[in-house]
Amino acid sequence: TITDICPQTGVTLSRYMMELERWNPELSEVESIFTSIQVAAKAISNLVRKSTLQANTGYYKGSMNIQGEEQSKMDVIANDVLKNALNWAGHFKTIASEEEDEPISSSDPQGIFPEAIIDSGKSYIAVFDPLDGSANLDSGIPVGTIFGIFRHGTECQLDRQLCLEDVLQPGRNLVAAGYCLYSSATTLVMTLGDGTHGFTLDETIGEFVLTHPSIQIPQQGSIYSFNEGNRWEWDQPIQDYIMDIQTGMGKQQNKYKARYVGSMVADVHRTLMYGGIFGYPADRTSLNGKLRLLYEAAPMAFLLEQAGGRASTGTRPIMDVLPTDVHARVPVILGSPDDVKELESYYEAVI
Ligand code: AHG
Numbered sequence: 088t089i090t091d092i093c094p095q096t097g098v099t100l101s102r103y104m105m106e107l108e109r110w111n112p113e114l115s116e117v118e119s120i121f122t123s124i125q126v127a128a129k130a131i132s133n134l135v136r137k138s139t140l141q142a143n144t145g146y147y148k149g150s151m152n153i154q155g156e157e158q159s160k161m162d163v164i165a166n167d168v169l170k171n172a173l174n175w176a177g178h179f180k181t182i183a184s185e186e187e188d189e190p191i192s193s194s195d196p197q198g199i200f201p202e203a204i205i206d207s208g209k210s211y212i213a214v215f216d217p218l219d220g221s222a223n224l225d226s227g228i229p230v231g232t233i234f235g236i237f238r239h240g241t242e243c244q245l246d247r248q249l250c251l252e253d254v255l256q257p258g259r260n261l262v263a264a265g266y267c268l269y270s271s272a273t274t275l276v277m278t279l280g281d282g283t284h285g286f287t288l289d290e291t292i293g294e295f296v297l298t299h300p301s302i303q304i305p306q307q308g309s310i311y312s313f314n315e316g317n318r319w320e321w322d323q324p325i326q327d328y329i330m331d332i333q334t335g336m337g338k339q340q341n342k343y344k345a346r347y348v349g350s351m352v353a354d355v356h357r358t359l360m361y362g363g364i365f366g367y368p369a370d371r372t373s374l375n376g377k378l379r380l381l382y383e384a385a386p387m388a389f390l391l392e393q394a395g396g397r398a399s400t401g402t403r404p405i406m407d408v409l410p411t412d413v414h415a416r417v418p419v420i421l422g423s424p425d426d427v428k429e430l431e432s433y434y435e436a437v438i
């Protein structure tokens with residue numbers, strides 16, 4: 088585990104990846120994948136901090152993404168930065184993004200490497216939300232990037248079309264996942280399936296430094312994080328659960344505090360650090376909630392489970408849900424295991 092490899096905090100992510108590869112040669116590709124991800128994260132962090140100074144705020148008028156959301160300038164810029172970085176990693180055959188209508192077969196942007204080399208070394212799929220919470224950016228509220236890494240199946244070697252369908256994998260198949268939070272600090276939290284670990288960007292050396300080895304979420308918390316503007320549209324079990332934790336009438340018998348940033352990465356990171364429960368449930372208008380399964384819910388669910396937490400739709404583990412399409416949405420309830428289990432018991436009571 089990470090403590091075997093990097094016993095002390097302060098080790099850089101680059102060194103952690105090199106040590107990991109030394110102990111697990113089969114992870115050599117993961118090392119170069121994370122090199123490209125952390126370069127993109129540093130670049131996006133820089134662009135986010137300077138977006139106001141560089142007139143990169145605001146929206147492309149009328150440019151709707153497939154989600155029906157108006158794209159912010161920084162949505163598009165962050166998407167380009169990540170696509171470029173991942174293409175140059177040379178290990179991705181397919182990438183899917185919130186800001187791309189369809190999955191795209193990645194090829195090197197400058198057309199330098201012949202397709203053959205590209206194809207031989209590429210057996211991974213990257214799914215990502217390049218800028219999460221982007222509607223908050225222009226007001227200085229924290230935003231983030233979310234990513235997940237899958238392996239391609241072998242059938243994809245035969246037919247490019249199969250590669251694109253190969254993107255639709257459940258979270259259980261994730262090889263790696265992570266997010267980068269652009270806030271008071273820039274923090275990259277990742278998992279390879281062997282614990283969830285946090286690295287904080289030290290801008291004086293331009294390196295992510297291990298600050299949170301083997302994160303363990305508190306068993307139970309006292310913070311709930313839901314957009315209560317949707318309250319009267321939520322499923323009844325959610326309404327009953329929230330009422331109980333606000334009045335102290337639930338099993339936990341204590342009143343919870345409300346905290347809601349409106350950027351999933353910020354709300355999930357606080358939940359991971361302090362415990363409690365975050366939710367974007369189904370409601371009468373959005374029957375599957377708002378958050379996208381492939382590149383928001385599933386990577387976050389992987390990180391939470393690896394940190395001893397729980398991530399559910401309210402009735403089943405998010406990591407077991409198979410995406411029906413790239414931008415499929417899913418109800419999200421995640422956080423401390425006792426809190427998520429208590430909320431699930433309100434659904435069990437009505438099923
Ligand atoms: P994105 O900016 O990538 O489209 O994601 C926004 C999401 C997520 O960050 C957050 O949890 C949720 O939208 C907030 O939605 P509401 O504003 O409806 O609460």
Ligand code: MN
Nearest residue numbers: 154156185221
């Ligand atoms: Mn968006």
Ligand code: MN
Nearest residue numbers: 216219220383
């Ligand atoms: Mn998002």
Ligand code: MN
Nearest residue numbers: 185216218219
């Ligand atoms: Mn986004």
